[in-house]
Amino acid sequence: MSKIKGNKFGQRVRPLIIISLIFLLICGVAYPLLITGVSQIFVPYQANGELVHYHGSTVGSHLIAQNFTQPEFFHDAVGSTSGVDPDITLQQAYAQVPRISRSTGIPTDSLIALVNANVNPISKFFGDPYVNVLALNLALIKAYPSVYAFVE
Amino acid sequence: MGSSEARKGSRITSLSRALLDSVKRLSPFSLIANPVMFIVEIAFFIVVLMAIYPVGFGPLAETGERGFYATVATILLFTVWFSTLADALAEQQARNTANSLRQLETQVISTIVITEGWSRKYVTKPSSEIKRGDVILVKKDEIVPMDAEVLEGIAMVDESLLTGESTAVKKAPGDVLIGGSRVISDTLTARVTVNPEDSYIKQMAKMVESSKRPKTANEKAITVVLIGLTAIFSVIILTLIGISLALRLGGDLSVFIALYVCLLPTTIGALLSAIGLSGISRLYKRKIVAKSGKAVETAGDVDIILLDKTGTITVGDREAVEFIPFEGWDERAVGEAAFLSSWYDDTPEGRSIIKLAYKRGYIPKEINELSMSKIYNFSATTRTSGIRLTEVNDEIRTGGKENRRRWWFSRKHADKLVRSTPLTEVEIMKGAPDAIRGIVDSVPMEFDRITDEISSAGETPIAISKDGKAIGMIRLKDVLKQGVMGKIADLKLMGIEPIMITGDQPLTAESIAHEVGIDKYVPRAKPADKYDIVRAQQAESKIVAMIGDGTNDAPALSVADVGLAMNSGTEPAKEAANMIDLESNPAKVMDVVMLGKQLLMTRGAITTFSIANDVAKYFAIVPVLFAATIPQLQALNILGLGLHTAVLSTLIFNAAIIPALIPLAMRGISFKPANTMTLFLRNALIFGVGGVILPFIGIKAIDILLIILRI
C-alpha cells in the first residue's frame, strides 16, 4: 500500500525535479556560457570590462573609478551610490583646475581646454555633460608627459 | 375630510410603530445580521467605557476628554439608530402597501352554499375562513371574496378595482372570478379555487419583513464587499493604534474609533436592507406581487421581453373602421349586412362593427327580424359566423330584380306586412377572407387585392358574404395602447429587445411591429410557441421576460427568467410565474423591468457613494490623529477644520448622511431611460464624483456650525 503511494509520489515529484534541472542547465549554465563565448569572440574589450592599458600594463577600467588622490590628477566625485562612479561633471572638473594648475604648473586655460576636449560626446544629449576621470587623467599624462614623468 | 384625517392618523400610528421598532432593533442580538452596524455598536460601547473609566485605557485615553468621549458615543449611537430606523421605515412602508393590497380580499363577508343532499344551506362567513373548494353565492353588488370559478349563472362583473378596465365583464360558467371584483348584475354561484394562505397577496407578508426576507444573491455579494472592507479597515486602525503606541505618537483611542467608524461603509451598510425592501414595496404599489426579491433583481437584467401583441401593444380589441363594398355593391349594403351578421357577435370586434354601422347610419330594416333569425355562432372549424333571417326588401339594394319587387310590396304595406308576409330568407356570413372564400361560389376580382391591402397595413380584413356571394369587406384596425410606443422606444434605448408575439399573419404582424418600432416579431404564434422562443433566446445567453395568462403559458412562464402572470389568468400560469399582476395589465411587464433596474441602480449608487465619501473623511481626521506629536500633518488639513471639531464634524456628517439618504433609498433613484453607458456615466458622476466632493462640503459646513455654536 505504502509502496504504491510512494511510487505515486515519486511519479509526481519526478517531473518537477527534471524540469527544474533542465532549466537550471539551460538558463543557469548554457545561456551565460553562450553569451560569454559570443561576447569574448566578438567584443572582448567590452566583455572584459573596458580595461585600460597604459605602457603595456592594465591600469584600470574606463567604467570603474579608482579614487585618484594625488593633487596632479583629476579626482573622482566622492559619495555616490556605486562608489565607483567613473565620471565627473564639467563643473566638478573645472573646480579642480586651479588645484591641478598649482601643483603642475600647467596653465588653467590649457587644463580647461583639455577638459572640454574630453567631454563624453554622447553625454550632452542626456542632461549635464560629464568627463571620464581616468580618460581625462590619461589625456593629461599624454599631453604633458614631462609633468607626469613620475608615473611609471 | 374625515378620511384624510383618518389617513393622517394611521400614518402617525405607523410612524410611531416604526420608531418603536427601530429602537427594538438596537439590540446587539438583532443587529448582528448587519455586520457593519454591529461593529459600530461595539465601537459605541468601547467609547462609553472610555467616558466612564478613561484610566483603564492607559495612554490611549485622557481623563480630561470625558465630555468628548460622551459626545462621540452619542453620535455613534445615533449612527446605529439611523440604520435601524431606515430598516423599520422600509418595513413599515412595505407592510402598509401589502396591507392595502390585502384589504382587497379580507374585508368581505360572503355567503357559502352548503349542499346537503337535495337541500341547500346558506351560511355567511368572513373570507378569511373560506377554503379552496367552498361554493360561494355572490349576489348583485357583492364583492367576490377570492379567486373562484363560476359554476352557475351569468352576470356582469366589475373588475375595475383590479384591472383598471371600466367596462363590466360578462362572466359565465367556467369563467374565472377575481377576488376583489364586484358583481353588478344577477347572481353567480362559484367554487373557490384558492386557499387563503395560497393567495399571492398573502404570500407578500413573508416578503415584507426585513429580518425574514432572504438576502438576494446581489445583496449577499455586496455584504461580502462590506465585510471585506470592514476587515481591511479593522487592520488599518489596529495598525495605526499599534504604531501610535510603538512610536509614542500619543493618538487617542476615541479618535481612532471615530476614523474607523467613518471609514466603515456605514451608509450602504445602514441602507442596504431598506433599499431591497423598498424595491419590493414599489412593485406592490403598482399592484404587482413578486414571489421573491430575486425576481425583482432579475427583472433589471432582462435582455429580451416577449410582448403579446394583444393586451400589451394593442388594447386587445380590433375596431371596425371602414366598410369596403365589392364591385356591384355599395357601402350601405355592406354596412347593413355587417350590422346584421354582428348582432349576436358579443366580441369587441362584433360590437365595434355595430358601433361603426350606427355611426354611419347603416341601420338595416331587418332589425326587427333579428329575434326570429337563425344564428351561426363562430366555430373553429368553419371560422365564420353569421345569421339567417327574413329579408326586408329595399329599393336601393341592388341584389336582384326579384328583391326589388318585394321591396315595393313591403313598402306599401310596411306596418302589417313585414312580419306576416313570408319573404325570402337570406344568409349573411362574415369571417376571415380565406374562410369566406371557402363558402362562396366565386370571389370578385378585387377580393385578393383588398385583402392584401388591408393586411399589409397591419389591419384585419373581414369578408362579408350574402347568400353565397362576397359583397364586401370590413376593415378592422388594431388599437394601440396609450403610450406603448414611448415605452418600447425606452426599452430599446436601454438595450432591451422587445419581441412581439402574435397570432396574426406575417403581414399584419409586420405592420403593427413596424408601427410601434419593434424589430423582431413572431407571427402566427400559438401560446405553446412561447416556450420555444424563451428557450431559444436563453440559449443565446439572453435573460428573458414574458407575460402569460393561459394554462398554455405555464411552461414558458416557468422557464422565463422573469414571468409575469395576470391575476385574471389560470392557476397553473400563476403558479409558474414569479410575479403576478393583480391588475392583469400585461403592459406592466415593461414597468417591472424599469423597477428592477431602479433597484439595482439605487443599490450601486449608494454603495459607490458610501465608499467615495471616505476620501474626504481621511482628509478631515488624519491631520488631527497625532495632532500633538506630528503637527506637520496639519498640512493635509485642506478643509481648514478646527483642531477640536474636525473629528466631531466628520462623525456627525457620517451619521447624518444616513437619514438624509433614507428617502432616496426608499424612493429609488430616478432616471430617464437611456442607454446603459449613459445611465452609468450619469450615476458615476453623481454618486461617484459627487460622493467624493459632497462630504468635503458637508463636513466643512458642520465644522463651521460647531465652531459657531461653541462660541
Add this chain to the structure above:
Amino acid sequence: MDLIEISWVLLIIGATAAVAWLIAPYITKIYTHESSRIDRIFDPIENLIYRTIGVDKNRGMGWKEYFLTGLSVNLIMMAIAFSIFLFQGVLPLNPQHFSGLNWNLALNNVISFMTNTDLQHYAGESTLSYLSQTAAVQFLMFSAPATGISMAVAMIRGFRVGAKDLGNFYLDFTRTIIRLLLPLSILVSLVLVVLGVPQSISGYAVVRTIEGVTQQIAIGPIASLTSITQLGSNGGGYFGANFAYPFQNPSPVSDILELSLMLLLPTALIFVFGRLLGKKGESKPVFIAAYSMLGINLLIGFLQKVNLGPGIETRIGGFFSTFWTVISTSTNTGSLNASLYAMSPSAVLSSFMSMFIQSTPGAVGTGLIYMIMYVILTVFIVGLMAGRTPEYLGIKITARDVGLIMLAFIIHPIIILIPTILAYTTGAAAQIGIGANAIGFTKIFYEFSSAAANNGSDFFGILANTPFFNIATAIVMFVGRYAPMCILLALSGSILGRKREAMSGLRTDSLVFAVVLVGSIIILVLLVFLPFLALGPILAFFEGRMNFFG
C-alpha cells in the same frame, strides 16, 4: 521637469509601448499553440524537454493542478538554489572563494529570487560565487517571470469563452522560457555587452592604477544576468549597487535601454490579454488604466527635483535616476540606478503608490493578475449603477467571486502592516539603527511594501541581513507572490464552463470604464494606505526634505 525631459519620458514610454504592441501577436501564439514558422526551431527542443519530463502535452489542467504544479516546481527550484547558496563555498566556479551564506539569508535569497522580488540583503560582488550568480540567481530570474506569465495566461484562459481547462503548466513554463525569455535575453545581453556590460567568467581583474594602487575590478557574467533582470521584472543586481554600478549600466544609452526593458513585457502582456480572450478591445481599458496610473506615478515622482549629488551617478543624473525609480517600481522590477536615499519624498511616494497598486502596469504576469482583480472589484462596486447585475466578460459576479477578490485585495495590506508593526515592537528596527520618525518609518514601511509587492528595492540592503528581516520579508514575499495567484486562478477555474450573459451591461472595453477603473483603484488604495503614507513620505515631504539621507 522641462520640455526636453517631458519629451524623453513620452518618447521612451511611447516607443516601448509600441514595441510591446508589435511583439504581442508573437507572444499570444506561444499560448494559443497556433503554428508558426519558428516552430521548426523550437518544437524539437520543446518536445525533447516534454519527453524528458514525461509530460503529456495535450493534457489540460484545472486551476488546482495548475497552481499546485507551478508552486511545486518553484519549491523544488528554491530547494536547488538554497543548496547552491548554502554550499557555494565548496562548489565550483568560486574564484573569489566566497563562503556559503547563512541559512536565513539563503532562505531570504531563494524566496526573493523565486518570487520575482529580488530583495537583496547582501552585495553580490562580495558575497556570491559565479555559480551562485548564474546557476542560482540567473536560473531563478528566468523561472520567476516564466511562472508569473504562465499563471497570468492560465488565469486569462479561464475567462475565455468555451475554455475547458487552464492549460498545462509544464508547457506554458517551457514555452515562455524557450520562445520568449531566452531569445529576448540573448538578444539584449549581446546588445548590452556591446554597450559595455562585461560578460566573463575568468575571475575579477586585478590592476595597478597609474597612481600605483592595486585595484580589484569585479567582472563576471554580468550582461547575461542584467538582461533577464530587467526583462523579467526581477531587479536583482550582480552588484549591491545594482544599476548604479557602471558595469551594469555603463552609459546613458544603456540606461535608457535597460529602463525600457522593464516596461516591455508587462505592457506586451496587456495586449496579449485581449488577444488571448479573443476580445482585443478588453486590452484597451487595462492599458489605459495601467498607463494613466503610470502617468500619475511619474507626475508624483517628478514633483520634487532630484539633483546630481550623493547617491546619484554622474552619467545618469537626477532626472534619469528619478525616471528609472518610477518605472522600476511601476513595473515592480525594483532595480535602482541611484540610491533610494537620494530620492525625493515625492519619488518615494510614487514608488509606494506603485507597490500598493501593483499594476501600473506591474510585474510581468502578476501586474495583470492584480489588474483583473481591480477590474472585477470595480465592475462589482460601480457596475450596479448601469442598472444591471454586474458582469465581467459576460460572467455574472457572484458573492463567492467577490469574496475571493476581497481576500486577494485584503492580503496585501495585512502582509505589509503587520510586519511593519512587528519591526518596531520586536526591536528589530532599533537593532539596525532605524529611528521612530518619518524617515525611519518610511524605510521600514518601504521594506515590507517592497517585499509584499515583489518589487525588491529597499533602503537597507546588506543592513537588513538580520534574522528578523530575512525571515519576515521571506514570509511576506512568499505570501505576496503566491496568495493572489492562487486566488485569481481559483476564480478563473470556477468560471470555466459557467454560463455567459449577453454582455449588455457596463461596457468594460469603454473609455468611461477605464477612467472609472483608475478612479476606483486610486481611491481603494488610498483608503487603505493613506494614513501610513501620511506618517512616512508625505510627512517627509511636508517637513521639507529633499532626500532620505540622515
